[in-house]
Amino acid sequence: MTSLRPLGSSGLQVFPLALGGNVFGWTADEAQSFAVLDAYTAAGGNFVDTADGYSAWVPGNEGGESETVIGKWLASRSDRDDLVIATKVSTHPDYKGLAPANIKAAAEASLRRLGTDRIDLYYTHFDDESVPVEEIITALDQLVKEGKVREIAASNISPERLQASLDFSEREGLARYVALQPHYNLVSRDTYEGALQDTVARAGLAAVPYFALASGFLTGKYRPGAEVESARAGSVAQYRDSERGQKVLAALDKVAEAHDAQIATVALAWLASRPTVAAPIASARTVEQLPALVAVADLVLTEQELAELTEASA
Numbered sequence: 001m002t003s004l005r006p007l008g009s010s011g012l013q014v015f016p017l018a019l020g021g022n023v024f025g026w027t028a029d030e031a032q033s034f035a036v037l038d039a040y041t042a043a044g045g046n047f048v049d050t051a052d053g054y055s056a057w058v059p060g061n062e063g064g065e066s067e068t069v070i071g072k073w074l075a076s077r078s079d080r081d082d083l084v085i086a087t088k089v090s091t092h093p094d095y096k097g098l099a100p101a102n103i104k105a106a107a108e109a110s111l112r113r114l115g116t117d118r119i120d121l122y123y124t125h126f127d128d129e130s131v132p133v134e135e136i137i138t139a140l141d142q143l144v145k146e147g148k149v150r151e152i153a154a155s156n157i158s159p160e161r162l163q164a165s166l167d168f169s170e171r172e173g174l175a176r177y178v179a180l181q182p183h184y185n186l187v188s189r190d191t192y193e194g195a196l197q198d199t200v201a202r203a204g205l206a207a208v209p210y211f212a213l214a215s216g217f218l219t220g221k222y223r224p225g226a227e228v229e230s231a232r233a234g235s236v237a238q239y240r241d242s243e244r245g246q247k248v249l250a251a252l253d254k255v256a257e258a259h260d261a262q263i264a265t266v267a268l269a270w271l272a273s274r275p276t277v278a279a280p281i282a283s284a285r286t287v288e289q290l291p292a293l294v295a296v297a298d299l300v301l302t303e304q305e306l307a308e309l310t311e312a313s314a
Contacts (some may be wrong), residue, residue, distance in 0.1 A: 004016075004046065005278050005279060006206075006278070007084075007121070007151070007178060007179055007206045007208075007278050007279075008178040008179050008204055008205045008206035008278065009176075009178055009204050009205075010121075010150075010151045010178040010179070010206075011151075012084050012120060012121065012150070012151060012178075013046075013084075014046060014047040014084050014278060014279050015044060015045045015046050015047050015279065015294075015297065016272050016278075016279050016280075016296055016297050017045065017047070017268065017272075017279055017280060017281075017282060017293055017294055017296050017297065018047040018048070018049045018086070018208055018279045018280065018281040018282075019036070019037070019040045019045055019047065019048050019049065019281075019282070019283065019284070019293075020049050020050075020210070020281045020282055020283030021048055021049055021050030021051075021054060021066040021067075021069075021070055021283070022050070022051070022054045022055065022066060022283055023066075023283045023284070023285045024036075024050070024054070024065070024066040024069040024070060025054070025055055025061070025065030025066050025068065025069045026054070026055035026058050026061070026065065026066070027285045028285045028286070030069055030072065032285065032286060032287075033069045033070075033073065034069075034072075034073050034076075035286075035287050036284050036285070036286065036287055036290060037070070037073050039287045039290050040284075040290060040294065041077075041079075041083070043290070043291075043294040043297075044294070044297065045294060046082055046083050046084055047083075047084045047086070047279055048070060048083060048084070048085050048086065049086045049087075049181075049208070049281050050066045050067055050070055050085075050086065050087045050088075051066070051067075051087055051088035051091060051123075051125050052064055052067060052087060052088065052089060052091065052092040052095060052106055052109065052110050052113075052125075053088070053090075053091030053092050053093075053125065054066035054067070056091070056092065056093050062093065062094075063091070063092040063093050063094070064092060064109070064110075064113050067087060067110055067113035067114050068113045070085070070114060071113050071114040071115035071116070072115070074114065074115055074116060075115050080116060083120075084120045084121060085114065085116065085119060085120050085121070086119070086120060086121035086122070086123065086153075086208075087110050087114070087119055087121075087122065087123070088122070088123040088124070088125035088155065089102075089103055089106040089107065089110070089122065089123070089124060089125060090106075090124055090125040090126050090128060091125050091126060092106060092109070094109075095109065097128045097130070097131070098124055098127070098128035098131045098136050098139075099128070099131055099135075100131075100135050100136070100138065100139035103136070103139040103140065103143070104139060104142070104143070107119065107122065107143050107148055107149065108148075111148060117147075117148075118147060118148055118149065118150055119148065119149045119150070120150045120151065121150065121151050121152075121153055121178075121179065122140065122143065122149040122151070122152050122153065123152075123153045123154060123155045123179075123181055124136060124140075124152075124153075124154050124155065124157070125155055125156065126155070126156045127154070127156060127157040127158065127161055129161065133161055133164045133165040133168055134168050136165070137165055137168050137169055137172075137174055137175070138174065140152045140175055141169075141174040141175040144175040145175075149175075151175075151178045151179070152175050152176070152177055152178070153177050153178060153179035153180065153181065153208075154177050154179075154180055154181070155180065155181035155182070155210070156181075156183075157180070158196075159195040159196045159198070159199045162177070162180065162196070162199050162200075163199050163203075165177060166199075166203050177203075177205060178205060178206065179205055179206040179207070179208055179278070180196070180200050180205050180206075180207055180208070181207075181208045181209070181210055181281070182196060182197075182200075182207055182209055182210070183209070183210055183211050184207065184209035184210075184211070184212070184271065184274075184277075185209065185211055185212050185213065185214045185218060185267070185271060185280075186214070186218055186248050186252075186267055186270055186271070186309065186312075186313045187214050187217065187218070187239045187242075187244060187245055187248055187313060188211065188214060189313060189314075192207070192209065197275070197276060200276045201275060201276050205276065206276065206277075206278035206279075207274075207276040207277045207278065208277075208278055208279055208280070208281060209271060209277060209280050209281065210281050212267070212268060212271055212280035212281055212282050213264055213267060213268070213282050214236065214239055215235045215236050216236055217236040217239040217240060217245065218248075218252070218263065218264060218267035219262075219263060219264040219267075219292070220249060220252065220253070220256075220262075220263035220264070222236045222239075222240050223240065223249065224240060224241070224246075244312075244313065247312040247313070248309070248312050248313050249263075250312065251308050251309050251311075251312035251313075252266050252267060252309070254308070255301065255305045255308070255309065258305070259299060259301075261295065261299055262291075262292035262295065264282070264292040264293065265292050265293070265295040265296055265299050266299070266301070266309075268280050268282060268293065268296040269296050269299045269300075269301050270301065270306060270309045270310070272296055273301065273306055280296070
């Protein structure tokens with residue numbers, strides 16, 4: 001049984017890989033989604049990440065599709081208490097931004113779709129700088145007081161606004177962010193390292209990075225000259241065609257061979273080893289894609305291997 005990791009200062013304990021729900025109701029239909037969720041929990045996983053806006057970008061979708069699929073799956077299971085369900089507010093077409101009334105209404109809508117009485121971890125998906133942090137925290141604190149949310153977290157926020165939010169929580173004795181969801185991976189380090197990571201470390205928050213596999217680039221399937229049929233193929237060209245991308249793939253190949261591991265597993269293991277990181281997020285459209293992700297729980301890289309990967313990605 002894989003040991004769970006503490007999520008910052010919260011009482012939550014999470015599997016070292018969060019399962020991304022962005023594909024549910026988009027590239028994975030309901031049956032595929034159920035199969036992936038079942039396989040993830042069978043492997044010891046307990047941390048499912050979604051957002052109310054998933055997947056409003058798909059023609060014909062309204063937003064909330066992922067939450068609805070997860071809600072139906074939860075209804076068919078008996079172990080809700082063993083799971084940490086994370087969702088986010090600010091991007092659903094009907095509930096945009098972080099005005100207090102909107103946070104409240106969006107949370108109620110998410111609870112309905114998820115078919116549950118509480119959200120374990122509730123993120124502000126994208127900061128809304130038109131709303132003072134005091135109002136955002138007060139609205140989130142109210143949800144915690146009502147028992148509708150257990151812990152709160154932030155994503156896509158500046159170090160300054162994050163610190164101001166934490167300061168206000170401390171000063172007023174209100175609910176305090178326990179985690180940050182940053183864009184962070186082997187080929188995108190400056191999106192987190194620096195002031196944001198310093199703020200997280202200083203405050204004892206947990207980082208739960210998204211784009212942990214750089215839209216699939218860090219699985220190793222996108223290489224120069226290789227044509228891959230994927231909804232994300234376009235977004236990985238920037239990594240594939242860069243010198244750093246090639247260096248990182250070469251280092252990943254070497255370490256993966258030494259451990260007889262998948263390249264994706266090694267990329268996730270590097271990320272999981274970084275200061276402040278509790279659990280990277282990665283999504284699987286099919287059950288076949290899942291073993292390489294959950295294997296991060298059991299892969300231990302040497303200090304030298306971690307250093308080589310860090311150097312290649314500098």
